[in-house]
Amino acid sequence: MERTYESAIAFLRGRRRMTRPNPSFTISQLPIAHLPNASPTFRGTPSIEGMREWLQKLGHTDAKIDSLNIIHVAGTKGKGSTCAFVESFLRVYGERTGFPRKTGLYTSPHLIETNERIRIDFNPLPKDVFAQNVFEEQVDVAIYETHHGGQYDATNVVQHPVVTGLASIGMDHVRELGPSLENIAWHKAGIFKAGAPAFSLPQEPKVAQVLKNRAAEKGVTLKFVGVDRDLPGNLNIKTQLYNASLAREISNAFLELKHPGVSPCLTARDIADGVQRFHWPGRFQIVPEGKYSWYLDGAHNELSIGEAAVWFQQVSRQGGGDLPMRILIFAQKSDQRDSLGVLKRLSETLNLSIQHAIFTTYSDNDNGRLLEQYRQCWKEWFPWTEAWNEQTPWQAVARARELGKGEDAVHILVTGSLHLVGSVLRQLGDVLQS
Structure with a gap:
């Protein structure tokens, strides 16, 4: 070979x-x-x-x-x-x-x-x-x-x-x-x-x-x-x-x-x-991109998603000034855990305002049913939040950037899966290398 x-x-x-x-x-x-x-x-x-x-x-x-x-x-x-x-x-x-x-x-x-x-x-x-x-x-x-x-x-x-x-x-x-x-x-x-x-x-x-x-x-x-x-x-x-x-x-x-x-x-x-x-990519990682700040953590179970939520609300509140627009990008597809339970845990711990929630998948075989479950549950818990379904992480990132147009600062939490975090990091490759 x-x-x-x-x-x-x-x-x-x-x-x-x-x-x-x-x-x-x-x-x-x-x-x-x-x-x-x-x-x-x-x-x-x-x-x-x-x-x-x-x-x-x-x-x-x-x-x-x-x-x-x-x-x-x-x-x-x-x-x-x-x-x-x-x-x-x-x-x-x-x-x-x-x-x-x-x-x-x-x-x-x-x-x-x-x-x-x-x-x-x-x-x-x-x-x-x-x-x-x-x-x-x-x-x-x-x-x-x-x-x-x-x-x-x-x-x-x-x-x-x-x-x-x-x-x-x-x-x-x-x-x-x-x-x-x-x-x-x-x-x-x-x-x-x-x-x-x-x-x-x-x-x-x-x-x-x-x-x-x-x-x-x-x-x-x-x-x-x-x-x-x-x-x-x-x-x-x-x-x-x-x-x-x-x-x-x-x-x-x-x-x-x-x-x-x-x-x-x-x-x-x-x-x-x-x-x-110490450096551990994809865990408690912040990637600045102009007015966009990407907060990435590959938390994928109820134990770790709570820690990710606490971390995000801590770092997102720092700095004072006008409140940023806050966006959640979440993906999880696994038959090894209760994915709705993980999302519920995130919602219970995330003690700050999220204006938009974007749900996506990293699986080409997903038929959208799970994404719709996520969206409906989130709207039930937070009826004032706009909730979106996007078929791929690339589309989710594009949606977040589009939603942030016209804002002075945008904080985006990416969590629920290391696969999702990896996909987003690939899209941010030019930012990470600059």
Whole structure:
């Protein structure tokens, strides 16, 4: 095969399951487990099925994977940001001490290009490097974000992570992982491995108990992490304070195990520099474009959409002066969650005036029924708001710009899906490069 970026992407896609059928697969074929309500659930084909065999065909044994020094992070909200904070802290530390010399970060989904998912020293692999070394890059630490779940997630082929971590856990991917919050917590804690210390953000009591039970079953030391009051003051978003606090604990535990003898591990300067360098596209991101300000957050479940709403009303109210026109662009299409429930949560939390709500989709197969449901519900909740349906994100952006004509300032919240945020970022590409 020719080693071009396009060939590499085609190679990967050709070996990906494009659908998740319901085969002759039963829960009894999964590793023996005791879920909280004694009714284990997992619908469809677990993504971990066949993953180890696939990796071994590529020449990647368990020992070779373990040599990457993996940090494994799961959760419902904030797991990607936590991974990015860990990478930033360890990269700054490595520049000061010589270890790690090279950091690796795997997250999903990507926003614009596939190579965003694999980053070396936080830089997405250049397309030529991706093509030449898509399976061959060696790093001193690899930070892995689960896709969803944990126990049967594709990333859980990792047998011996160095450290594991759990961000906030809430209701999401209920069709596969539910029906209860306890069930979801059980799946998330499936990344715990004997010999690897585990850390978690504070959780609801019933979730915390499941995590404690899972840790005890696996012989894992589990520590719950609160807000670190020594973090720099420029972290003014509550959820990012928690994610950075968790990342600091994970990073220090990793360094104690892999780079012992250097104390303290992360210094105050490391933390400050790591926070300063932290950047996570599509999450709490602001893109200025003349009189238009685009506020983008890929929140896609009830837990994260509330945080996005609080953030938007905080930043949109800053600066004083005349009130801006405020526009919402929302898209979500998933059979893994209650999308109307997510929109309802947004409406309940968004405590400021929205003049226009634009509902769109990123699926070519959508027949408009869901968009009309969104529009009707929004009009019921906010009858004074103009509500619009647009078939594509491109049309939604065009509508927002048209509505903003004649206004002095326009604030546009784009949320509900990382796919939506990625589509809008592609349209704002010239703005981001200028």
